Amino acid sequence: xxxxxxxxxxxxxxxxxxxxxxxxxxxxxxxxxxxxxxxxxxxxxxxxxxxxxxxxxxxxxxxxxxxxxxxxxxxxxxxxxxxxxxxxxxxxxxxxxxxxxxxxxxxxxxxxxxxxxxxxxxxxxxxxxxxxxxxxxxxxxxxxxxxxxxxxxxxxxxxxxxxxxxxxxxxxxxxxxxxxxxxxxxxxxxxxxxxxxxxxxxx
Amino acid sequence: xxxxxxxxxxxxxxxxxxxxxxxxxxxxxxxxxxxxxxxxxxxxxxxxxxxxxxxxxxxxxxxxxxxxxxxxxxxxxxxxxxxxxxxxxxxxxxxxxxxxxxxxxxxxxxxxxxxxxxxxxxxxxxxxxxxxxxxxxxxxxxxxxxxxxxxxxxxxxxxxxxxxxxxxxxxxxxxxxxxxxxxxxxxxxxxxxxxxxxxxxxx
DNA sequence: AAGACCGTAACTCTTTCGGGTGACCGTCGT
DNA sequence: ACGACGGTCACCCGAAAGAGTTACGGTCTT
Numbered sequence: 001x002x003x004x005x006x007x008x009x010x011x012x013x014x015x016x017x018x019x020x021x022x023x024x025x026x027x028x029x030x031x032x033x034x035x036x037x038x039x040x041x042x043x044x045x046x047x048x049x050x051x052x053x054x055x056x057x058x059x060x061x062x063x064x065x066x067x068x069x070x071x072x073x074x075x076x077x078x079x080x081x082x083x084x085x086x087x088x089x090x091x092x093x094x095x096x097x098x099x100x101x102x103x104x105x106x107x108x109x110x111x112x113x114x115x116x117x118x119x120x121x122x123x124x125x126x127x128x129x130x131x132x133x134x135x136x137x138x139x140x141x142x143x144x145x146x147x148x149x150x151x152x153x154x155x156x157x158x159x160x161x162x163x164x165x166x167x168x169x170x171x172x173x174x175x176x177x178x179x180x181x182x183x184x185x186x187x188x189x190x191x192x193x194x195x196x197x198x199x200x201x202x203x
Numbered sequence: 204x205x206x207x208x209x210x211x212x213x214x215x216x217x218x219x220x221x222x223x224x225x226x227x228x229x230x231x232x233x234x235x236x237x238x239x240x241x242x243x244x245x246x247x248x249x250x251x252x253x254x255x256x257x258x259x260x261x262x263x264x265x266x267x268x269x270x271x272x273x274x275x276x277x278x279x280x281x282x283x284x285x286x287x288x289x290x291x292x293x294x295x296x297x298x299x300x301x302x303x304x305x306x307x308x309x310x311x312x313x314x315x316x317x318x319x320x321x322x323x324x325x326x327x328x329x330x331x332x333x334x335x336x337x338x339x340x341x342x343x344x345x346x347x348x349x350x351x352x353x354x355x356x357x358x359x360x361x362x363x364x365x366x367x368x369x370x371x372x373x374x375x376x377x378x379x380x381x382x383x384x385x386x387x388x389x390x391x392x393x394x395x396x397x398x399x400x401x402x403x404x405x406x
Numbered sequence: 407a408a409g410a411c412c413g414t415a416a417c418t419c420t421t422t423c424g425g426g427t428g429a430c431c432g433t434c435g436t
Numbered sequence: 437a438c439g440a441c442g443g444t445c446a447c448c449c450g451a452a453a454g455a456g457t458t459a460c461g462g463t464c465t466t
Contacts, residue, residue: 158421169445171446174424189424190392194400346412377453
């Protein structure tokens with residue numbers, strides 16, 4: 001029974017990862033956790049063959065979780081996940097005993113290849129790879145205009161105000177809005193803003 | 204000329220910190236940065252007497268920034284800022300040479316006391332303190348109901364839907380909405396959701 | 407005891423949104 | 437060269453949202 005534990009605090013990324021990992025040949029079960037504490041709890045109950053874990057998590061951070069996990073079970077295989085702009089945590093995690101890491105902007109295929117390899121070879125270590133975040137569960141790709149409109153929304157501006165700001169007619173803003181809603185799967189602007197934050201499209 | 208550099212990726216927290224630090228006796232200048240790269244850039248130009256820096260930042264993380272800062276100038280005084288649920292990064296940062304850290308949920312007074320002490324005594328180290336985030340620049344305090352409503356909004360639900368979900372009338376939901384808008388200073392629900400994310404009230 | 411919040415709810419009125427649809431133009435890739 | 441896509445704009449329409457106001461009972465603090 002080959003099982004993999006996926007841990008990421010972003011529900012969206014978590015689901016995307018879960019789905020991607022589930023397609024790896026040989027993987028029969030994928031469990032998920034939202035933070036380090038949850039990983040440790042699950043690990044106490046039933047041990048997975050491999051753990052994919054985000055470096056940056058609220059609560060117990062990735063690095064410390066790796067330490068605790070390995071002090072409990074030195075054989076645990078852990079691969080860290082990271083966004084492009086967070087290389088220090090990865091280095092620390094690998095130094096702490098993680099087997100390797102994956103950039104979140106790597107391809108789904110690379111993710112699967114890495115997981116396959118890690119599962120096949122218990123001694124596997126490192127070999128960094130990339131993966132386009134667009135492919136790790138379809139991160140929505142917004143155009144520059146759409147992001148500008150989304151940002152305007154996140155600052156509480158009306159369509160008319162956004163239009164004035166960007167020298168566009170309100171109707172044009174509405175068009176961009178409708179298109180970005182569709183891309184994000186948002187039902188309204190509040191939802192769109194939330195998804196923008198969850199996907200890291202706006203801050 | 205006593206100057207302090209404040210670094211936090213959250214614009215809201217950054218401003219709050221800036222204002223709090225500016226009230227410390229003896230501090231004549233407070234500069235800000237949004238990430239590690241910016242800190243290093245500023246540091247190259249003009250060195251502050253003290254740096255307050257968030258552990259968790261996009262881009263160059265707090266830990267690595269501490270390392271680079273200290274390798275350039277071993278005398279740099281750095282205090283890390285952290286949220287309650289992120290203790291590993293602090294330990295690493297302190298191990299890397301930071302003088303101490305502050306919980307973001309400490310009081311404004313404690314923040315000021317720590318800064319005062321760090322500025323007065325160049326050899327000062329550690330002495331962790333706390334500080335209520337509510338006081339570090341007036342983090343809005345929403346009631347449980349208001350947060351539930353805000354969360355509903357972040358999931359794209361209409362007021363009527365939120366009402367059905369919480370067994371409330373739509374009118375009541377609208378009342379909670381209006382109240383939370385006022386607390387957050389939001390102009391509409393999209394703005395409220397954005398502020399909720401920025402303040403860490405919703406995920 | 408008085409006041410300050412909070413949770414609940416209703417009513418009105420105006421503004422904004424979001425869907426649907428269509429259209430023109432430019433660019434880029436095939 | 438054709439088609440897909442993005443940016444621009446317009447019009448209609450019904451459904452929400454948001455502002456303003458009022459109200460009543462509960463809890464908690466002063």
